[in-house]
Amino acid sequence: MKLKSLMLGAAAAVALAPAAFAERGADGEVKIIYWQAPSILNPFLSGGTKDVESSSMIIEPLARYNEKGELVPWLVDEIPTVANGGVSEDLTTITWKITPGLVWSDGTPFTSADVKFTYEYCTHPEGGCAQVTKFEGVTSVDTPDDLTVVVTFASPTPNPYGPFVGGESPILQAAQFANCLGAAAPSCTEQNFGPIGTGPFVVDEFKPNDVITMSANPNYRDPAKPAFAKVTFKGGGDAASAGTAVMETGEFDYAWNLQLAPDVIAKMQAGGKGVPVAGFGPLLERIHLNNTNPSPDLPEGERSTAMHPHPFLRDPAVYKAMSMAIDRPLLVEVGYGDAGKVGCSWVPAPEAFASTFEGCETQDIEGAKAMLEAAGYVDSDGDGVREKDGVRLSVLYQTSTNAVRQDFQALIKDWWEQIGFEVELRNVDASVFFGGDPGSPDTFQKFYADVQMYANTFNGTDPQAYLGNMLCDKAPKPESQWQGENISRFCMPEYDALHAELSNTADMAERQRIGRELSAMATDQGALIPLVHRGRISAHASSLGGVVLNVWDSELWNVADWHRVKSN
Known part of the structure; x- marks a missing residue:
C-alpha cells in the first residue's frame, strides 16, 4: 500500500x-x-x-x-x-x-x-x-x-x-x-x-x-x-x-x-x-539508552538516576556496536513498508533539521564484533556473552505491547546476541508504559530497564523545545514525580551550551545547522539509536x-x- x-x-x-x-x-x-x-x-x-x-x-x-x-x-x-x-x-x-x-x-x-x-x-x-x-x-x-x-x-x-x-x-x-x-x-x-x-x-x-x-x-x-x-x-x-x-x-x-x-x-x-x-511528520521509532543504572539491587529512589552511571552503556564502543548490528531497511520492510523510512536522525523532519548518520542504512555485524573486541569486551568463558572487568553485556530491552514492536524486539535481540550481548525482552501494556503514573515501576519515564523502544514527535516545525528534551536538568527523577522529557538521562554540558545558542539564534539557516548538530550529538554520544522514520x-x-x-x-x-x- x-x-x-x-x-x-x-x-x-x-x-x-x-x-x-x-x-x-x-x-x-x-x-x-x-x-x-x-x-x-x-x-x-x-x-x-x-x-x-x-x-x-x-x-x-x-x-x-x-x-x-x-x-x-x-x-x-x-x-x-x-x-x-x-x-x-x-x-x-x-x-x-x-x-x-x-x-x-x-x-x-x-x-x-x-x-x-x-x-x-x-x-x-x-x-x-x-x-x-x-x-x-x-x-x-x-x-x-x-x-x-x-x-x-x-x-x-x-x-x-x-x-x-x-x-x-x-x-x-x-x-x-x-x-x-x-x-x-x-x-x-x-x-x-x-x-x-x-x-x-x-x-x-x-x-x-x-x-x-x-x-x-x-x-x-x-x-x-x-x-x-x-x-x-x-x-x-x-x-x-x-x-x-x-x-x-x-x-x-x-x-x-x-x-x-x-x-x-x-x-x-x-x-x-x-x-x-x-x-509523514517527525515521528521516529527509536531505542533509548539508559545512561544511568536501572539495577534492582540499588535502593528505590536511586535506580535510573544520575547517582549511578550505567556500567557499560556510556561506552561509545558499546552503543555504536549496538547500532551497527541493526538492519534498518529490514525493520522498515517488516513493520511499515511505504509508511516507513530508514531513520537516521533523531529529528527526521522537517528535512532541513535532519542530521546525517554515516552507515545508518547498512548492517555491519562483523564490524560491531570487531569494535567490541578492540574495546576489550570479550567472551572469556565461551557462553556467548562478552564481558569486561567482570561486567557482562546483559541488557533488559523493554517496549510497549504491540505486534510490530514485538517483531522488532525479536529481530534486534537476535542481532545483538550475534555480537555478544545477553538480551532479555519485556513488553508493557501501552496504557501503563506511557501513562506517567509516578507510583508505577513500568512507565517509560521511570525507565527501569537498560534500553527501551518507542516513538514520539513534537508540535510544529521548529524542534527547539523538542531538542531541549536532552538537557541535563530535564531528566525524570523522584523529586519531579518521575516527570521529565530527558528519558535517557543524557547529560552533556556541550549539548546544553549549544541548545542555549539555538535559543538565541534568529537566522533560519543557522538554526537549522545547530538543530542538525544537536540531533547528531544525541545519537553520536549515546542518548538514543534511531530506527524508523514512521508515517x-x-x-x-x-x-x-x-x-x-x-x-x-x-x-x-x-x-x-x-x-x-x-x-x-
Missing part, C-alpha cells in the same frame, strides 16, 4: 465535508478508539501521546499548528510577531491578545490569569511537569489586563512559540487547579480526570485505561459546533482490533495510530467501512467528514469540525 494513495484518500474524504453545520449536536454520537488507552486528561502529567491527544478535545492552547505546520491563532486574535508588534524588537517578550468573550465550559470567563497560572503550575519548583521544556528560558508571565498575556524570556528568543502553543501546552483553569500546585499535582484526581476546558467537548465520565464519555460543550465559542452531541472515546486492545473496528465492522468512527504491517491495513480497507489516512497512519469511517490528519499537532486538533456525511 502506497502512502501517497492513503493521502489521496484523505483528501477525497475531506472534499465531502459541507461548509457549515445546521446546529450543535445534530449528528448524534461519534466513536473514537485509541488502542493505547488514555490514563489521565492532563498532558502536564503525562508525556504519552494518547493522553495529550484525548486532552486536546477538552483543554486548548492559545495557538496551534494546522495540517501544513503553520502556526494559527486558537484562543487569540492573531499570532504575535515583530511585524505586528506582538514580539518585542529585542526578542525578549511576546504579547498574546486573548479573543474577547471566551468562556470556560462552566460559563466563567477565560482570562489571562488562567494562562499565568498554567505557567506557575508547570514550573512549580516542588512539582514535576512533563512539558516543562516548553517554558525553557521564560522568566515571567505577566497579565496587564484580563485579555493580555506578556511572556518574558531571559535573553533574546527568536522562536518564542513554546509556551501555550500546540496540544502539548494547553491552558488549565486556575480556579479548578488552584490547590494542585507542586507536589499536590498528581493527587488531584478529580481535576486530572475531568478538566474544565474551552474545547468542543466536556467530560461526562473518565475511566482510566478504559473509556471516556463526553458531551458537546454548551459554552463552546462557535454556536454551531461541535456537530456531535456525544463522544465515546474507547481505549485499549491493540492496533489490529482498532483498525478492524473502523474499516471492517464499522463499530467506530476513528482509529488512531495503526501501527500495523501494510498488507494488514490493505486487507482492512477492503472491508469498505472506512479509509486510512497518513502523512502516521490512522483511519476514519467513510461516513465521518471533516477529518484533516495533522502530523504537526494533535490528530484531534479540528474535532470541532467533524460531522456525519449525509448519504445521497
